[in-house]
């Protein structure tokens with residue numbers, strides 16, 4: 251039998267859960283009887299029976315090889331890694347661990363400016379110093395793409411002390427980077443390449459989805475398995491490349507530092523199952539999804555004012571490849587906004603997109619969609635667009651334009667100078683001062699405007715007139731400010 255057809259950890263806890271053992275251990279719900287009946291009815295007795303701690307005889311102990319370790323080995327084989335670690339605190343935990351392992355105090359690492367907040371949070375934990383590199387930005391649709399190899403080359407030439415590079419591929423919108431070229435550049439400058447592939451756990455499992463960064467020379471790759479594959483929310487996998495430059499023992503130690511001593515068995519088991527599903531059935535399931543996608547795209551194509559932008563982006567700056575499971579729809583042709591279309595889809599058809607901005611709507615597909623479901627979504631899109639266009643033409647748009655946050659071009663170029671490491675800024679003495687007085691001071695907080703969610707200011711950066719101007723523009727445009735202790739930005743927290 252193909253070893254990938256087995257799921258040793260899932261099987262071990264399912265067996266323990268079903269054999270009526272005397273559960274003289276935590277958790278206190280004891281597999282069901284101690285749980286609130288409402289919870290029991292909602293999630294089912296089987297889930298409670300399989301909620302077991304580590305160190306159970308017959309599960310983790312008294313066996314030749316611990317099933318969790320075997321499950322991680324199978325994940326490493328399936329993904330083409332030298333080592334894989336199951337994470338129970340999301341890809342966030344992976345970024346924290348990687349920062350701790352690769353960016354100790356005083357070490358400089360190059361970081362894509364629009365990385366997930368957990369990378370800079372990891373540097374707050376570790377004491378490392380970021381040198382930011384800007385991704386390519388598409389101002390027509392207001393979306394940041396990936397880092398271009400030439401841009402990375404320039405940044406690394408100016409940062410000879412850097413020892414690792416952290417990039418994101420694919421982006422939230424499904425755009426993937428030229429990883430072989432980024433790996434070549436990083437390695438030529440003596441750096442390890444870390445790829446946050448959180449949005450691409452399915453990459454490499456079908457010829458029509460992009461290849462996995464692990465098979466393209468990355469040294470460490472993070473897959474947020476719960477986002478785009480079949481594991482439970484909060485589960486993820488961190489992988490080390492086959493020929494990795496990262497110190498596996500250091501990563502192992504760091505992962506233990508940032509994990510609970512009671513990792514959730516259901517999350518771990520779900521990773522084992524998701525890996526099996528992708529490894530054994532991934533290609534046919536993705537095949538079916540991609541066939542269903544053709545019908546969905548056809549419907550969107552026939553919808554007035556809607557245009558799918560993903561495939562047309564290929565080849566533009568920062569766009570090496572595009573994930574077909576992310577359907578980015580430019581809605582400007584309807585005369586309305588992504589917010590209006592998103593709200594109408596929910597209200598009229600109970601269909602809920604992943605994200606709506608003023609110009610676009612993003613639909614996220616899983617690797618195992620049913621064609622009928624996708625056809626139903628396509629029909630809902632078509633009808634919604636037609637009705638919205640009619641309403642716009644009749645002058646009764648669904649949404650008050652004053653309520654709609656507009657996109658403010660983000661500060662993706664490293665405009666701000668990192669004066670002190672994020673850790674010193676975040677943990678040091680701080681004070682809240684009026685925004686008007688903040689120019690020249692060092693920020694103690696991380697602030698991003700939604701939309702588009704790209705951090706404009708990070709702890710340790712000097713606040714420039716451009717940053718203050720940018721915040722004013724965000725507030726004026728009605729954007730929400732994420733991370734700011736005072737969301738109205740009457741005051742901002744700076745290092746004292």
Ligand SMILES: Cc1ncc(COP(=O)(O)O)c(C=O)c1O
Nearest residue numbers: 339340341342366446448474486
């Ligand atoms: C690129 C990226 N990395 C990491 C994360 C964190 O993932 P998780 O929610 O699994 O902790 C996210 C979450 O959205 C993300 O977009």
